[in-house]
Amino acid sequence: MSLYYEAAALLANPEKTGGSLKSRLFKKKDLKSSPGQLYALITEASKWSPVLKNVIEKSGVLAEEKKLTPILALLLTHDVVLSKNGVAAAANHVLKLAINRHKARLTAEFTKARVRAGFPTINAFREAVNNGEFEEEDEDEAARGVIRHPRWVRINTLTTSLKEQLSTTFAGYTEASSLQDILSSRGSAKLYFIDAHIPNLLALPSKIDLSRNAAYLAGQLIMQDKASCFPAYLLNPTPEDGDAIDGCAAPGNKTTHLAAILHSQHHDGRRVFAFERDALRAKTLEKMVHTALADQIVTVKAAHDFLASKPTADEFANVGAILLDPSCSGSGIVGRDDVLKIHLPSTSSTSTPTARGSNNNKKRKRGADKPQDTTTSSPTTLRLPLDNTTIPEQEEEETSDTETATAKTLSDRLTALSTFQLRILTHAMSFPAARKITYSTCSTHFEENEGVVLRALAWKTAKRRGWRVLRREEQVEGMKAWGRRGEVEAEKLERLGGRVLDGVEDVEGVVEGCVRCEKGTGEGTMGFFVAAFVRDDGLAGREDVDTYPLHETDSKAGEALEADDQEDEWNGFSDDNDDVNVDTKTTPSSTTAPPTTTPSTTTNPTSNGNTSKSKKKKRRNK
Numbered sequence: 165m166s167l168y169y170e171a172a173a174l175l176a177n178p179e180k181t182g183g184s185l186k187s188r189l190f191k192k193k194d195l196k197s198s199p200g201q202l203y204a205l206i207t208e209a210s211k212w213s214p215v216l217k218n219v220i221e222k223s224g225v226l227a228e229e230k231k232l233t234p235i236l237a238l239l240l241t242h243d244v245v246l247s248k249n250g251v252a253a254a255a256n257h258v259l260k261l262a263i264n265r266h267k268a269r270l271t272a273e274f275t276k277a278r279v280r281a282g283f284p285t286i287n288a289f290r291e292a293v294n295n296g297e298f299e300e301e302d303e304d305e306a307a308r309g310v311i312r313h314p315r316w317v318r319i320n321t322l323t324t325s326l327k328e329q330l331s332t333t334f335a336g337y338t339e340a341s342s343l344q345d346i347l348s349s350r351g352s353a354k355l356y357f358i359d360a361h362i363p364n365l366l367a368l369p370s371k372i373d374l375s376r377n378a379a380y381l382a383g384q385l386i387m388q389d390k391a392s393c394f395p396a397y398l399l400n401p402t403p404e405d406g407d408a409i410d411g412c413a414a415p416g417n418k419t420t421h422l423a424a425i426l427h428s429q430h431h432d433g434r435r436v437f438a439f440e441r442d443a444l445r446a447k448t449l450e451k452m453v454h455t456a457l458a459d460q461i462v463t464v465k466a467a468h469d470f471l472a473s474k475p476t477a478d479e480f481a482n483v484g485a486i487l488l489d490p491s492c493s494g495s496g497i498v499g500r501d502d503v504l505k506i507h508l509p510s511t512s513s514t515s516t517p518t519a520r521g522s523n524n525n526k527k528r529k530r531g532a533d534k535p536q537d538t539t540t541s542s543p544t545t546l547r548l549p550l551d552n553t554t555i556p557e558q559e560e561e562e563t564s565d566t567e568t569a570t571a572k573t574l575s576d577r578l579t580a581l582s583t584f585q586l587r588i589l590t591h592a593m594s595f596p597a598a599r600k601i602t603y604s605t606c607s608t609h610f611e612e613n614e615g616v617v618l619r620a621l622a623w624k625t626a627k628r629r630g631w632r633v634l635r636r637e638e639q640v641e642g643m644k645a646w647g648r649r650g651e652v653e654a655e656k657l658e659r660l661g662g663r664v665l666d667g668v669e670d671v672e673g674v675v676e677g678c679v680r681c682e683k684g685t686g687e688g689t690m691g692f693f694v695a696a697f698v699r700d701d702g703l704a705g706r707e708d709v710d711t712y713p714l715h716e717t718d719s720k721a722g723e724a725l726e727a728d729d730q731e732d733e734w735n736g737f738s739d740d741n742d743d744v745n746v747d748t749k750t751t752p753s754s755t756t757a758p759p760t761t762t763p764s765t766t767t768n769p770t771s772n773g774n775t776s777k778s779k780k781k782k783r784r785n786k
C-alpha cells in the first residue's frame with residue numbers, strides 16, 4: 165500500500181477504533197511507510213486543507229479521476245503543489261499518474277488562491293496557513309467551552325532580551341492587556357501578553373507558529389509552558405549558591421532556563437551540571453544547550469544516572485542548588501492540537517456517488533488496498549482526535565512495552581514512580597553543599613507530588629540536615645503571588661501513615677509552600693507541581709553524607725516503603741488519567757492491587773500533622 169493509501173486509510177478509519185490518530189499511527193505494526201512520514205503528510209495536508217479544498221474543486225480533478233477519493237485528492241494535491249519532490253511514488257504509480265495529469269491546472273489554481281489571498285510569496289502564504297489564518301472560527305469549540313492553551317514563549321536571555329524581541333520578532337504584534345485576551349483571540353491573531361509571574365515570558369495565541377522563525381531557530385526563543393518555568397525561577401539560585409545541578413535534564417528547557425538565571429547574575433565561572441540517563445535524550449539535551457548558547461555554563465553529563473553520582477565528588481563541592489524534574493505519570497500534560505480538522509473537497513459538482521461507485525467496482529478490489537471514502541456529496545469537514553495521550557513537543561518520554569506491562573495499573577505505576585521520585589529527591593538532599601532544591605512533576609497526582617514531599621521531609625537524615633519546604637512568604641515574588649497551592653486529600657494523607665506525618669511539623673505550612681498548576685483553566689498552564697526545599701543551618705560537611713534506605717537495591721525499594729507504612733499500606737489510587745512515563749528501574753518487587761476507593765472528600769491537615777481521623781475537606785488556597 166502506498167504512502168497515500170495508508171494515510172487515507174488512517175484518516176478514514178472505517179472501523180472507528182484504536183483511539184487518536186497518533187496512537188493508531190504509532191501502534192500499527194504493519195505500516196509500509198514510516199509513521200513520521202505519514203504523520204507529517206496528514207498534519208500538513210490538514211493545515212492546508214481550507215486552501216486546497218477550493219483548489220481541487222476548481223480544478224475538476226475529482227470528476228475526471230475515478231481512482232481518487234476526496235481524501236486522496238487532498239493528500240496528493242498537497243504534495244504536487246507544496247512538496248519539493250512532488251508525489252512520493254514511482255513514476256508509473258496509478259495515483260501519481262492520475263494526479264499528475266492535472267498538475268498544471270492544480271498549480272495554476274493554487275497560485276491564483278495565493279494571489280487572491282494577498283500573499284506575494286509562497287513563504288508568506290505558508291506562514292499564514294501555519295498560523296491558522298484560513299481556519300474558520302470553531303463554533304463547536306466555543307459551545308463546548310473549550311479553553312485554548314496559549315503558546316508560551318520564554319525569551320532566552322543568554323542570547324537576547326525581552327526588549328530586543330519586542331522590537332524585532334514581535335514588532336508587528338499588539339500587547340494584550342490580559343491573558344484572557346490571548347485565550348479568547350482568534351488562534352493566529354498577532355497579540356502577545358507579558359506574563360505577570362515569570363520574567364521574560366510571553367503568551368501568544370495558540371496557533372501562532374514560530375517554528376520557522378529566525379529568532380526561534382537561533383535559540384533566542386524557547387517554547388516552554390509557563391508552569392515548566394516555575395522550577396528554575398523558584399529555585400532562585402544566587403551567586404552565593406555556587407554551582408547548580410539539573411538531575412533529570414533532557415530535553416533541557418529547565419536546564420537552559422537555569423543557565424539563563426545564572427548568566428543574569430554576572431558571576432562568571434559558575435556551572436550547571438545537567439544529568440541525563442538516557443543516551444538518546446542526552447543528544448537532544450546537548451543540542452538544545454548548544455542552540456540556546458548555554459554551552460559556556462552547562463556541562464552535560466550525557467548517559468549519566470544522577471542516582472549513581474557521588475555527592476562528595478570534588479566536582480560537586482560547590483553545588484548549592486539542585487533542580488529535579490524526574491520522570492512522572494505526565495497526567496498534567498496538555499496536547500496542543502487535540503483535534504485534527506480536515507476540509508475535504510466536494511464531489512457534488514463533479515460526479516455522482518453512483519457513477520463513482522460503479523466505476524470503482526470495475527477497476528479495483530474495494531476495501532483491499534483502498535480506504536473507504538467517508539465523504540458525501542456535500543462539502544465535508546473531517547475531525548478526528550489527533551492525540552489522546554496529550555504529549556507536548558519536547559516533553560515526551562518513551563515508555564517501552566516492558567515498562568507498560570510491568571506497571572499495569574495506575575496505582576502500581578504511581579507506587580513505582582513515587583518510589584523512584586523519592587530516591588531522586590533524597591539523593592539530592594545528601595549533596596554536602598546543597599542549600600536549595602526544587603522538586604517538580606507534570607503530574608496531578610498527590611502520590612507523586614505532596615506525597616513525595618512529605619515522605620522526604622520525614623526522612624530522618626533530611627531532618628538532621630535541616631531540610632524544610634520553602635514557605636510561601638519566603639518565595640520569589642512571582643511564586644509567592646501564585647494562588648494555586650498544594651492540595652492534600654485526607655484519605656491519601658492517611659495512607660502515608662503515622663510515621664510519615666508524625667515526622668513532619670506543620671503539614672499545613674508545607675502544603676501552602678507547594679505550588680500547583682491545573683490544566684484547562686484560564687491560567688493557560690498545564691497541570692504541574694513544584695516544591696522548593698531549603699536548609700539554613702543543618703549539618704553540612706562531606707562526612708555527613710547519608711542515603712535514604714531505598715537506595716539499597718531497586719528491588720528492595722518497594723519493600724522499604726512498605727516497611728515504613730506497614731499498617732497503612734500505601735499503593736496509590738485508581739484513576740483513569742493519562743499515562744505517559746513509567747520508570748521501571750524503580751518498580752517495586754511486588755505490587756498489590758490497590759483499593760479502588762477514590763476519596764470523595766478531603767481534609768485540611770492540622771498543624772501537628774495528625775490527620776488520621778480528621779474530616780474531609782479539600783484544601784486549595786487560591
Ligand SMILES: C[S@@+](CC[C@H](N)C(=O)[O-])C[C@H]1O[C@@H](n2cnc3c(N)ncnc32)[C@H](O)[C@@H]1O
Nearest residue numbers: 412413414415416417418440441469470489491
Ligand atoms: C520529565 S523529563 C525532564 C524534562 C526537563 N527537565 C525539561 O524541562 O526539559 C525527565 C528526564 O529525566 C531523565 N531521567 C530519569 N531518571 C534519571 C536519572 N536517574 N538520572 C538522570 N536522568 C534521569 C529521563 O530520561 C528524562 O529525560
